[in-house]
Amino acid sequence: xxxxxxxxxxxxxxxxxxxxxxxxxxxxxxxxxxxxxxxxxxxxxxxxxxxxxxxxxxxxxxxxxxxxxxxxxxxxxxxxxxxxxxxxxxxxxxxxxxxxxxxxxxxxxxxxxxxxxxxxxxxxxxxxxxxxxxxxxxxxxxxxxxxxxxxxxxxxxxxxxxxxxxxxxxxxxxxxxxxxxxxxxxxxxxxxxxxxxxxxxxxxxxxxxxxxxxxxxxxxxxxxxxxxxxxxxxxxxxxxxxxxxxxxxxxxxxxxxxxxxxxxxxxxxxxxxxxxxxxxxxxxxxxxxxxxxxxxxxxxxxxxxxxxxxxxxxxxxxxxxxxxxxxxxxxxxxxxxxxxxxxxxxxxxxx
Ligand code: SF4
Numbered sequence: 001x002x003x004x005x006x007x008x009x010x011x012x013x014x015x016x017x018x019x020x021x022x023x024x025x026x027x028x029x030x031x032x033x034x035x036x037x038x039x040x041x042x043x044x045x046x047x048x049x050x051x052x053x054x055x056x057x058x059x060x061x062x063x064x065x066x067x068x069x070x071x072x073x074x075x076x077x078x079x080x081x082x083x084x085x086x087x088x089x090x091x092x093x094x095x096x097x098x099x100x101x102x103x104x105x106x107x108x109x110x111x112x113x114x115x116x117x118x119x120x121x122x123x124x125x126x127x128x129x130x131x132x133x134x135x136x137x138x139x140x141x142x143x144x145x146x147x148x149x150x151x152x153x154x155x156x157x158x159x160x161x162x163x164x165x166x167x168x169x170x171x172x173x174x175x176x177x178x179x180x181x182x183x184x185x186x187x188x189x190x191x192x193x194x195x196x197x198x199x200x201x202x203x204x205x206x207x208x209x210x211x212x213x214x215x216x217x218x219x220x221x222x223x224x225x226x227x228x229x230x231x232x233x234x235x236x237x238x239x240x241x242x243x244x245x246x247x248x249x250x251x252x253x254x255x256x257x258x259x260x261x262x263x264x265x266x267x268x269x270x271x272x273x274x275x276x277x278x279x280x281x282x283x284x285x286x287x288x289x290x291x292x293x294x295x296x297x298x299x300x301x302x303x304x305x306x307x308x309x310x311x312x313x314x315x316x317x318x319x320x321x322x323x324x325x326x327x328x329x330x331x332x333x334x335x336x337x338x339x340x341x342x343x344x345x346x347x348x349x350x351x
Contacts, residue, residue, distance in 0.1 A: 009244075010064040010125075013054040013098065015047050015089075017069055021076030021109075026131075027142050027211070028172065030203040031071045033259035034248055040072070041081075044088050051089070055097055066124055067092060068102040073129075075109035079117055086121040093122045100124030104167070108145040110153035115160060126157055127165035127196075132172055132179065133186040140173040142207070147186070154190045164192040165244065170228050171200035171220035171264070173211070177228050184232040194242040197232055199225040201248065201263035209261050222272075225264035230276040234351055246270040274307040277350065278341070279315040282308070283322065285348045292323045299333040299342040308341065 018031035020040045042050070051067055058065065067089040075082065092098040102125035110128070132138050133147040150166075157164055166187050170180045187195060202212045202219055211217035220228070229246050236243050247269025253259045266272060286292060296319075300308055309316055309330060320328050333342070341348040 010066045010099075010102075011058055012102070013051050013065065013067045015042075015050055015067065015069050015085075016071040017041055017074070017077075018071045020072035020074075021105075022073045023076060023106075023144060024142065025207065026144075027140075027207040028169070028200050028203070030206045030259060032205070033203045033253040034071070034251075044084065047085070047088055048091075051092055051098075055092070064100070065098040066100045066102045067098050068104075068125075070104050072104075073106045073109060074103035075105040075114045075118075079114075082114075082117060086118060086123070090121050102127065102163075104129060104165075106145060107149040107153035110156050112156070115156060119160070123162060125163040125165060127167060128153055128157075130166045130183075130187060131169045132175060133183040134175070134179040137172050137174045137179055137183075151190070154192070163194070165194045165196065166190065166192040167196045167198065168232075169198045169200050170232070171225060173208070173217055175200075177231075180228055181231060181235070184235045188235055188239040188241060191239070192241060194244040195236055196245040197229050197243065198246075198248060199229065199264045199269070201254070201265050202261040204259040204261055212262055219263035222264040222266055226269070226272045226276050229269075229273045230280070233273055233277065238351055246273050268311075271307060272311065275310040275315060278304075278308050279310060279318060281348055281350045282315070282319060282341070282343065285343050285346075286319070286323050286325075289343070289346065291325075291344065293326060295327045296323075296325050297329045297331060297344055299331045299336060301334065301336050301338060301340070302332040304339070304341065305330060305332055 018040050019025070055065070069085060077085070086101060089098070089101045093100060101121060101123045103123070104127040107128050107130065128150065130150050131141065131143060133150065135146050138146060154164065168183055168187055199220060200208070202208050202217070208217055212219070233243050233246065248254060248265065250267035254265055282298065286296065298308060316328055316330065319325060336342065339350070
């Protein structure tokens with residue numbers, strides 16, 4: 001069945017299938033921690049119930065709705081199971097309650113046979129867990145595939161009308177800022193419609209936790225992860241690729257008392273990255289326009305103000321100090337377009 005996908009932000013109905021279809025455990029992974037769910041494969045009636053409950057809570061029916069299978073390796077499941085799950089979700093699409101189906105899967109599960117298997121269902125979006133385009137990093141993370149597997153999977157997927165999302169991680173074993181930047185550039189060259197960027201966390205029960213306890217692995221600091229992801233974000237935006245998410249979603253398992261052993265987790269990680277990007281953009285503008293030691297007024301739409309000010313006004317304090325400003329005022333301006341900041345009346349270029 002062919003569909004007409006649109007890359008605009010969908011309303012996602014998540015169905016978590018933790019580790020379902022995984023050939024093995026990658027060193028960083030513990031889907032129980034990230035999905036908050038233990039059971040790998042809920043029954044079809046439980047899946048239908050979850051979908052109905054989510055749909056009942058949807059406020060804006062105008063938004064494209066996708067039923068999504070996450071948390072495992074969807075195309076790694078047995079073909080009969082893939083068919084059953086897709087048929088279950090497709091029922092909601094046929095009833096007009098959803099517009100399509102999405103799933104995440106490993107690059108090495110994309111082949112002609114599986115694409116043929118899913119072609120009769122209303123699949124709109126496919127997300128690939130790429131994690132890195134560096135073979136040494138992939139090997140140390142025990143991913144079990146190479147960067148070439150990613151290139152081949154993308155080439156095959158691009159013969160179909162799916163919206164394509166690629167996920168990458170930073171701070172994996174053997175990863176450096178240079179390999180992460182190279183990964184982002186190679187992913188950008190593959191031209192997906194969107195990406196997700198996840199800093200590696202040390203999760204209880206993962207192999208990485210063992211390596212961490214042995215002193216063989218040190219995660220990125222929060223500060224380093226924010227700075228690195230800000231650089232990656234700029235690469236994707238310069239290529240017009242949407243960044244759908246930065247950092248894992250907060251949940252009860254992602255706390256030090258539960259499954260978070262170490263690593264750069266923050267519930268507002270994405271906001272911190274945006275804040276770092278604004279600090280950089282505003283700083284460059286002040287220098288370029290010779291506004292050091294002057295009076296500066298920043299105007300922005302209300303929803304951007306917290307990003308511009310930074311956590312605990314960090315950005316404002318940094319700008320005041322670094323540029324020795326006489327005064328710095330921040331005003332909400334409802335007339336400004338989204339993502340627009342004006343400095344003393346002039347637009348501030350972000351990239
Ligand atoms: S990263 Fe993906 S393939 Fe690896 S164990 Fe986790 S869910 Fe499975």
